Amino acid sequence: xxxxxxxxxxxxxxxxxxxxxxxxxxxxxxxxxxxxxxxxxxxxxxxxxxxxxxxxxxxxxxxxxxxxxxxxxxxxxxxxxxxxxxxxxxxxxxxxxxxxxxxxxxxxxxxxxxxxxxxxxxxxxxxxxxxxxxxxxxxxxxxxxxxxxxxxxxxxxxxxxxxxxxxxxxxxxxxxxxxxxxxxxxxxxxxxxxxxxxxxxxxxxxxxxxxxxxxxxxxxxxxxxxxxxxxxxxxxxxxxxxxxxxxxxxxxxxxxxxxxxxxx
Amino acid sequence: xxxxxxxxxxxxxxxxxxxxxxxxxxxxxxxxxxxxxxxxxxxxxxxxxxxxxxxxxxxxxxxxxxxx
Numbered sequence: 301x302x303x304x305x306x307x308x309x310x311x312x313x314x315x316x317x318x319x320x321x322x323x324x325x326x327x328x329x330x331x332x333x334x335x336x337x338x339x340x341x342x343x344x345x346x347x348x349x350x351x352x353x354x355x356x357x358x359x360x361x362x363x364x365x366x367x368x369x370x371x372x373x374x375x376x377x378x379x380x381x382x383x384x385x386x387x388x389x390x391x392x393x394x395x396x397x398x399x400x401x402x403x404x405x406x407x408x409x410x411x412x413x414x415x416x417x418x419x420x421x422x423x424x425x426x427x428x429x430x431x432x433x434x435x436x437x438x439x440x441x442x443x444x445x446x447x448x449x450x451x452x453x454x455x456x457x458x459x460x461x462x463x464x465x466x467x468x469x470x471x472x473x474x475x476x477x478x479x480x481x482x483x484x485x486x487x488x489x490x491x492x493x494x495x496x497x498x499x500x501x502x503x504x505x506x507x508x509x510x511x512x513x514x515x516x517x518x519x520x521x522x523x524x525x526x527x528x529x530x531x532x533x534x535x536x537x538x539x540x541x542x543x544x545x546x547x548x549x550x551x552x553x554x555x556x557x558x559x560x561x562x563x564x
Numbered sequence: 565x566x567x568x569x570x571x572x573x574x575x576x577x578x579x580x581x582x583x584x585x586x587x588x589x590x591x592x593x594x595x596x597x598x599x600x601x602x603x604x605x606x607x608x609x610x611x612x613x614x615x616x617x618x619x620x621x622x623x624x625x626x627x628x629x630x631x632x
Contacts, residue, residue: 308631308632310628310630311566311614311629312629313619313629313630318625322574323624325623326576327577327578327601328576328578328580331623332622332624333620333622333623336623489584489617489621522578528579529583530578530579530582530583533580
C-alpha cells in the first residue's frame with residue numbers, strides 16, 4: 301500500500317509486520333513472496349497484535365521466522381488441528397491462520413484438514429503448492445504433476461502406480477463449512493495482486509466468523525525442479541497452471557446446512 | 565522520479581526481478597555481495613513505470629521502489 305513518508309511516496313517498501321532479517325530459503329523460492337503477501341495483508345487489516353500463525357513442517361515454516369507475529373509450530377500435517385485448539389481457546393477476536401506446504405497439508409495432514417473443513421472451523425489456511433516435498437529433496441507429493449521426474453518417480457509420475465494430482469482447492473469447496481476457497485499463482489504482477497486480494501478475503505471471512513477459508517498458492521521450487529528460478533517460474537506457468545486452474549471455487553457469506561431434522 | 569533501491573546484501577541472485585520487469589530495465593551485475601551472489605543493477609537510462617513488480621515479487625524483499 302503506498303504510504304507517504306518524508307516527501308517520498310513508497311511504491312513498494314518493507315511491510316511493517318516483517319522483521320528486518322533474511323529468510324533461510326533457497327534463491328528464487330517463492331515462499332518468500334508468500335511471506336510478503338501475508339505481512340502486507342496483516343498490515344492492511346491492522347491485525348498484527350492479534351494474529352497467531354500455526355506453522356506446519358516444511359520450507360514454508362521458515363517464512364514465519366521473518367514475520368513479527370506470534371506463532372506455534374505444529375507437528376507434521378497437524379496445523380489445522382492445533383489451529384482449532386488455539387482458535388477455540390483464544391476466542392473470536394483473534395485471527396488464526398496456518399501456513400502449510402503440499403506434503404504437509406495434502407499428504408500427511410489431509411485428515412486434519414478434511415475434519416477442520418467439515419467442522420467449519422474459523423481458520424484461514426494458506427496452502428503453498430510447489431508440486432514436491434521441497435525440504436527433503438523434491439520427492440513426489442500428492443500434487444506432483446503426471447510425468448514429473450522426482451527422486452521417488454525417476455521415470456515420471458505415472459497415474460497407474462501413483463495416482464493423479466490432488467486438487468485441494470476444489471476438494472475444499474465441496475464442504476458446507478468452508479466459506480472461501482481459491483487458487484492463485486505467483487507468475488506475474490497481475491497474479492500477485494490477485495493472490496493478495498484472495499488472502500485478504502480469506503482473512504476477512506475468518507474475522508466475520510463465516511467458516512474455514514483456504515487459499516492455494518502455486519509457487520515455484522527451483523531446487524526440486526532442478527531449474528533456474530526464472531525457468532522454474534516459466535515451468536510453473538506452462539505446466540502447473542495447465543493442471544491446476546486458477547480462480548475462486550467458493551465464496552459465501554453464510555454457511556448453509558442442507559437439511560436439519562425438524563421437531564427435535 | 566522513480567527510484568529502485570536494491571539491498572545488495574539481502575539479494576540471493578535469483579534474477580526473478582529481471583524476469584518480471586516489463587521494461588527490461590534490470591540486469592545482473594558483475595560484482596558479488598558478501599555471500600557470493602551476483603546482484604542485479606538498474607540499467608543506465610533504463611525506463612521505469614513504477615509498477616514495482618521487481619520489488620513485490622522479490623522473494624527476499626531486497627528491492628524498495630519509491631517516487632521522489
